[in-house]
Amino acid sequence: MDLSLLKQQSRFEWHIPPFGKMLVPGVIYANEMLIRDMDMKVYEQVTNVATLPGIVRASYAMPDAHWGYGFPIGGVAAFDPDVGGVVSAGGVGFDISCGVRALRTGLTVEELQPVKEQLAEALFHRIPAGVGSTGKVHLDRHEMDAMLAGGARWAVGKGFGLHEDLEFIEERGCMGGAKPECVSDYAKKRQQDEMGTLGSGNHYLEVQQVVQVFDREVASIFGFREGDLVVSIHCGSRGLGHQIGTEFLKRMAISAAGYHIDLPDRELACAPINSEVGQEYLGAMRAAVNCALANRQIVTHLVRQAFADLLPQATLSLLYDVSHNTCKVEEHVIDGTPVRLFVHRKGATRAFGPGHPDVPPSLQAVGQPVLIGGTMGTASYVLVGTKESMSLAFGSACHGAGRSMSRHQATRQWHGREVVRELAARGILIRSPSFRGVAEEAPGAYKDVSEVVDAADRAKLARKVARLEPLICVKG
Amino acid sequence: MSYAGTNVQSPMQPNWEHFPHQADMGVRGIGLTKEAAFEGAALALTAVITNPAKVIPTQPVTVACEASDDELLFVDWLNVLVYEMATRKMLFSRFEVHINDHSLHATAWGEPVEVIRHRPAVEVKGATYTDLLVKQGQKGYWIAQCVVDV
Numbered sequence: 001m002d003l004s005l006l007k008q009q010s011r012f013e014w015h016i017p018p019f020g021k022m023l024v025p026g027v028i029y030a031n032e033m034l035i036r037d038m039d040m041k042v043y044e045q046v047t048n049v050a051t052l053p054g055i056v057r058a059s060y061a062m063p064d065a066h067w068g069y070g071f072p073i074g075g076v077a078a079f080d081p082d083v084g085g086v087v088s089a090g091g092v093g094f095d096i097s098c099g100v101r102a103l104r105t106g107l108t109v110e111e112l113q114p115v116k117e118q119l120a121e122a123l124f125h126r127i128p129a130g131v132g133s134t135g136k137v138h139l140d141r142h143e144m145d146a147m148l149a150g151g152a153r154w155a156v157g158k159g160f161g162l163h164e165d166l167e168f169i170e171e172r173g174c175m176g177g178a179k180p181e182c183v184s185d186y187a188k189k190r191q192q193d194e195m196g197t198l199g200s201g202n203h204y205l206e207v208q209q210v211v212q213v214f215d216r217e218v219a220s221i222f223g224f225r226e227g228d229l230v231v232s233i234h235c236g237s238r239g240l241g242h243q244i245g246t247e248f249l250k251r252m253a254i255s256a257a258g259y260h261i262d263l264p265d266r267e268l269a270c271a272p273i274n275s276e277v278g279q280e281y282l283g284a285m286r287a288a289v290n291c292a293l294a295n296r297q298i299v300t301h302l303v304r305q306a307f308a309d310l311l312p313q314a315t316l317s318l319l320y321d322v323s324h325n326t327c328k329v330e331e332h333v334i335d336g337t338p339v340r341l342f343v344h345r346k347g348a349t350r351a352f353g354p355g356h357p358d359v360p361p362s363l364q365a366v367g368q369p370v371l372i373g374g375t376m377g378t379a380s381y382v383l384v385g386t387k388e389s390m391s392l393a394f395g396s397a398c399h400g401a402g403r404s405m406s407r408h409q410a411t412r413q414w415h416g417r418e419v420v421r422e423l424a425a426r427g428i429l430i431r432s433p434s435f436r437g438v439a440e441e442a443p444g445a446y447k448d449v450s451e452v453v454d455a456a457d458r459a460k461l462a463r464k465v466a467r468l469e470p471l472i473c474v475k476g
Numbered sequence: 477m478s479y480a481g482t483n484v485q486s487p488m489q490p491n492w493e494h495f496p497h498q499a500d501m502g503v504r505g506i507g508l509t510k511e512a513a514f515e516g517a518a519l520a521l522t523a524v525i526t527n528p529a530k531v532i533p534t535q536p537v538t539v540a541c542e543a544s545d546d547e548l549l550f551v552d553w554l555n556v557l558v559y560e561m562a563t564r565k566m567l568f569s570r571f572e573v574h575i576n577d578h579s580l581h582a583t584a585w586g587e588p589v590e591v592i593r594h595r596p597a598v599e600v601k602g603a604t605y606t607d608l609l610v611k612q613g614q615k616g617y618w619i620a621q622c623v624v625d626v
Contacts, residue, residue, distance in 0.1 A: 132589030
């Protein structure tokens, strides 16, 4: 990105003053190196989002921002329904409520070593992953609607997981306002065999080691310390979310002109929040959020089963579950007044700080865990929300490393088989049905996650708590 | 470009190719007719997932869609295929497309996914409006392209 187009506010905050049809400025949180490496498309997309009706305060980009569809991936924008604000299917994306959950195992690396290979195989065989895979849970029409209304609560009611898990899932495991009747039969059919599946691409299941703790007090409240094993699950609403995204993107792209919305990019497809299509999208999108929460809950259950066979002493309690492709109704203070806003996070993690009512009571003193997924060869991070984040970017932070290289470039540079061998030599076991898939997801195809997380930390979007490194990685 | 395929109409010209997108993949079909370009792009879609040469075109599936313009029709066409692949757990490698105004009828031939043989790299979530283009170029060739989310 051309730095001369930006106005530097601080070392980690850069502004794009409004021009043309922009209603608010663009704000990018990153260091100079990350910004230089960002594609100019990110600049274009941040400024395009700033033109959408009812946008409040600014169009934000997180430190991991990269070229997305309409919105940049790593984009955050909030809209006020009382001034014609919009909801955007493009602003949420195809993989609605894709997210990360982390489980404490109560185990140390030493306990894993004797059964590491067996556990990798057990996880790979128990958790369906990749193209053509189907879950063991098949939903009829009635159960599908119950799942879409109930989310992880529905899953727990069906015996997948524990009631205490719900406390540590955003929305307490169930997104209110879901309308299964707004979800098409096509979307439901696409999901009927996909519950409890991981998907493919950048989705993963990892067994990780806590290798470094930056904040012992918060880590203690989160319930882990150096040397502990953690399980992380990264997946979303599967085919149902993809189909809802596809259908509403088209509806909104077509209907925009009727609402006098001038779309600078068709992928920014949106509709007024207080419109029929806007309300139907919100009902369907919230149902997809519940689908993602239920999906991660079922995968969690399968993980617990795999551990029970090999490491029965494992506790596998839920640290937290975050979604990073969402639109949520939240109250934020604008010019000293609390306002109800529709906050879009597209590849961005909610990062509410201490004292926020949506943070579980046991974490109120410190803030919510912010789970940042890395790559299969580098690291993931646990951060904690900050009070400052609320006024910086509506309580949001980055969501991952962010790609720095296309899939084509990656497959030209690496062979999957070699990536697997090299990682195995470093003690990281990869299990995947596709070597090409592994090459496309090679660690070198991503930005330096540590650089991204440091920028988020230094910008005060969220604060670093711990660094986790993978020991086992199951990819779809 | 890491993949490109040949055209039955003109073996010297590739009838599909991929173009780069930072996070995902661009698919492009090229042909003497709009229909051929749509068919080529469908093959490029399969090539995002696996090598199309590994997919045996035994089982026909008929599909149809309509849209208000060529570009929306093209995205609908790819999304119909994404839907059929997802719900039937199939991959396709041969396509026959008929377009009348903005109404499309097509047959796709393929087979059920076999993980060991096809080694599918990634599933496609949906076709997007990013870098979307359907047009006839100066030399008469049609191009149909967009980025697909994986």
